[in-house]
Amino acid sequence: MNFQINSFEEYQEAYKKSVENPEQFWGEVGDHFFWKRKWNNVLNWNFTEPDINWYEGGKLNITENCLDRHIYQNGDTPAIIWEPNDPTEAHRILTYKQLLQKVEQFANVLKNNNVRKGDRVCIYLPMVPELVISLLACARIGAIHSVVFGGFSAQSIADRINDAACKLVITSDGGFRGSKVLELKTVVDDALMQCESVEKVIVLTRTRTPVSMIKGRDVWWEDEIKKVETQGNPSCPAEEMDAEDKLFVLYTSGSTGKPKGVVHTTAGYMVFTGYTFANTFQYKPGEVYFCTADIGWITGHSYIVYGPLSQGATSLMFEGIPTYPDAGRYWDIVDKYKVNIIYTAPTAIRSLMAFGDEFIENKDLSSLRVLGSVGEPINEEAWHWYHEKVGKKKCPIVDTWWQTENGGHLITPIAGITPEIPSYAMLPLPGIQPALMDEHGNEIEGNDVSGNLCIKFPWPGMLRTTWGDHERCRQTYFATYKNMYFTGDGCYRNPDGYYRITGRVDDVLNVSGHRIGTAEVENAINMHSDVVESAIVGYPHPVKGQGIYAYVIANHHIDEESTKKDILQTVSRLIGPIAKPDVIQFVSDLPKTRSGKIMRRILRKIAEGEFSAVGDITTLQDPTVVQRIIEDAQKMRK
Numbered sequence: 116m117n118f119q120i121n122s123f124e125e126y127q128e129a130y131k132k133s134v135e136n137p138e139q140f141w142g143e144v145g146d147h148f149f150w151k152r153k154w155n156n157v158l159n160w161n162f163t164e165p166d167i168n169w170y171e172g173g174k175l176n177i178t179e180n181c182l183d184r185h186i187y188q189n190g191d192t193p194a195i196i197w198e199p200n201d202p203t204e205a206h207r208i209l210t211y212k213q214l215l216q217k218v219e220q221f222a223n224v225l226k227n228n229n230v231r232k233g234d235r236v237c238i239y240l241p242m243v244p245e246l247v248i249s250l251l252a253c254a255r256i257g258a259i260h261s262v263v264f265g266g267f268s269a270q271s272i273a274d275r276i277n278d279a280a281c282k283l284v285i286t287s288d289g290g291f292r293g294s295k296v297l298e299l300k301t302v303v304d305d306a307l308m309q310c311e312s313v314e315k316v317i318v319l320t321r322t323r324t325p326v327s328m329i330k331g332r333d334v335w336w337e338d339e340i341k342k343v344e345t346q347g348n349p350s351c352p353a354e355e356m357d358a359e360d361k362l363f364v365l366y367t368s369g370s371t372g373k374p375k376g377v378v379h380t381t382a383g384y385m386v387f388t389g390y391t392f393a394n395t396f397q398y399k400p401g402e403v404y405f406c407t408a409d410i411g412w413i414t415g416h417s418y419i420v421y422g423p424l425s426q427g428a429t430s431l432m433f434e435g436i437p438t439y440p441d442a443g444r445y446w447d448i449v450d451k452y453k454v455n456i457i458y459t460a461p462t463a464i465r466s467l468m469a470f471g472d473e474f475i476e477n478k479d480l481s482s483l484r485v486l487g488s489v490g491e492p493i494n495e496e497a498w499h500w501y502h503e504k505v506g507k508k509k510c511p512i513v514d515t516w517w518q519t520e521n522g523g524h525l526i527t528p529i530a531g532i533t534p535e536i537p538s539y540a541m542l543p544l545p546g547i548q549p550a551l552m553d554e555h556g557n558e559i560e561g562n563d564v565s566g567n568l569c570i571k572f573p574w575p576g577m578l579r580t581t582w583g584d585h586e587r588c589r590q591t592y593f594a595t596y597k598n599m600y601f602t603g604d605g606c607y608r609n610p611d612g613y614y615r616i617t618g619r620v621d622d623v624l625n626v627s628g629h630r631i632g633t634a635e636v637e638n639a640i641n642m643h644s645d646v647v648e649s650a651i652v653g654y655p656h657p658v659k660g661q662g663i664y665a666y667v668i669a670n671h672h673i674d675e676e677s678t679k680k681d682i683l684q685t686v687s688r689l690i691g692p693i694a695k696p697d698v699i700q701f702v703s704d705l706p707k708t709r710s711g712k713i714m715r716r717i718l719r720k721i722a723e724g725e726f727s728a729v730g731d732i733t734t735l736q737d738p739t740v741v742q743r744i745i746e747d748a749q750k751m752r753k
């Protein structure tokens with residue numbers, strides 16, 4: 116069996132085999148990686164507890180697969196190309212040889228700072244090569260990384276550090292983002308006032324923003340590297356890890372209040388990200404691959420770091436934003452490095468579309484071969500713009516559907532090999548067995564049907580647990596439908612059997628491709644002293660995909676404009692600027708059932724401006740509230 120699928124027939128064969136004989140299939144895929152000791156058993160699982168074990172008994176280190184094994188033949192191939200925020204600053208290239216050396220060096224820094232196998236390390240860094248180095252250095256010594264996206268607040272960092280009891284934090288003085296400087300170390304300092312588990316903070320110099328270095332706790336990255344250099348031996352052997360040892364934890368929002376730490380383990384995640392990277396994008400040796408995501412999200416973990424590097428690819432990472440210094444920045448980068456594959460989010464495409472074609476028209480994009488999309492449904496208009504203006508109608512678009520919990524792509528076209536339809540994720544990759552379920556828990560067979568999307572059989576990259584709370588993992592993903600993983604997404608299977616994701620069916624929003632729990636935002640708003648209660652719903656937003664609409668009951672006569680600002684500030688403080696509502700509407704009451712449950716369906720319709728579509732309101736405690744909310748919403752729209 117070929118590792119890389121080369122034709123539609125090969126896809127069909129691989130798919131058939133992966134369903135009929137999954138262990139043989141994934142065993143053969145696993146053979147394309149480097150093991151210190153081969154596994155005894157490819158798969159041992161049940162979805163009841165759940166208890167999922169891939170490549171049982173196998174011993175390995177993921178960094179040997181991402182670095183060491185490429186050194187002999189491809190040591191001088193660029194592993195990471197780094198494009199800075201400011202286009203006038205020099206870019207950096209790290210070959211596989213250089214990246215390995217830096218990872219080993221920093222792994223020794225971690226050891227010198229008392230980090231051991233199994234310890235948790237929180238990483239709060241801007242998009243600089245040292246972020247990749249930090250992840251891999253943790254993996255080198257078997258420490259478990261927990262990356263926190265730079266847009267999260269001190270409180271969010273503290274919650275994440277405390278949940279996993281992180282021992283060490285890696286951050287920088289600051290980060291450049293467009294024309295702004297983010298004061299990352301200051302945010303970490305605020306967070307650490309609440310974190311007893313943290314013993315050390317390693318601070319990288321990036322912006323020269325003044326920082327307060329706390330004696331005994333804070334050390335400079337550069338000084339620690341010098342210490343390792345003077346110690347003489349910069350190499351660091353790769354720790355032998357069990358296939359199911361934890362590789363990282365990454366927090367994501369769900370429909371209840373607190374974000375959960377999704378746990379990925381070593382071997383299955385490695386095999387799945389490597390296999391899906393090579394296949395979905397049809398990566399060819401020597402190509403330059405550019406994923407625009409931030410490593411703070413799963414896309415960056417799987418498809419900037421682990422997937423591409425395990426395949427010996429050249430992964431381009433970009434520190435800045437698509438609109439700085441102007442809305443042609445991505446295309447300048449494509450031109451500068453002759454990028455072959457670009458992988459971005461619909462929200463970025465929509466925002467660049469809105470700036471007009473002048474920023475793209477005179478750019479040389481002829482190197483592009485494959486375009487990818489991730490994070491949210493891509494609307495047809497954005498798909499066509501991407502296809503025509505970026506891909507000049509010659510590049511396949513892979514609309515990759517997957518989730519933090521999945522580790523890698525589940526349903527997606529394979530570039531140039533399986534068919535594509537705008538706004539469809541199309542067909543499952545080999546090993547993925549989707550099922551559409553009805554509200555009674557029965558599978559909906561046949562085509563031209565819609566239901567809740569589940570996966571019937573394990574795949575190597577799936578989550579194993581949620582940090583510190585296995586029961587929550589079971590409840591969230593494995594309890595709704597017996598013997599199934601429940602995705603939380605709705606899905607349509609068309610007459611030809613192609614899948615189209617229709618969006619979340621739970622109380623989770625997808626704002627600019629970022630997952631935000633409504634309960635999380637409500638809890639933050641409710642912390643404000645003038646707020647009695649609130650309800651959050653999503654509404655269609657032309658650039659963000661979904662916007663956040665907040666209905667707020669305030670407790671006494673307030674000045675609405677200044678209270679709105681205070682609420683935004685509260686959400687920024689408690690979660691981060693990414694969770695700020697786009698619209699705040701003050702209401703005197705919320706539509707509730709007699710048992711006190713908020714009827715979000717009604718609030719969603721009002722937020723969408725579909726006032727006549729609120730449906731049946733007779734079961735409400737007080738049906739008259741609906742009319743009052745509608746009248747105020749209409750006034751706000753004027």
Ligand code: PRX
Pocket residue numbers: 367413414488489490491492493514515516517518519520540602603604616618619625628629630
């Ligand atoms: O609703 C789906 C949507 O994003 C959710 C997962 O979010 P997150 O864990 O943050 O991961 C994002 C990056 C993988 C899914 O439940 N989603 C993701 N990709 C797509 C998508 N919806 C439609 N089409 C996609 N290609």
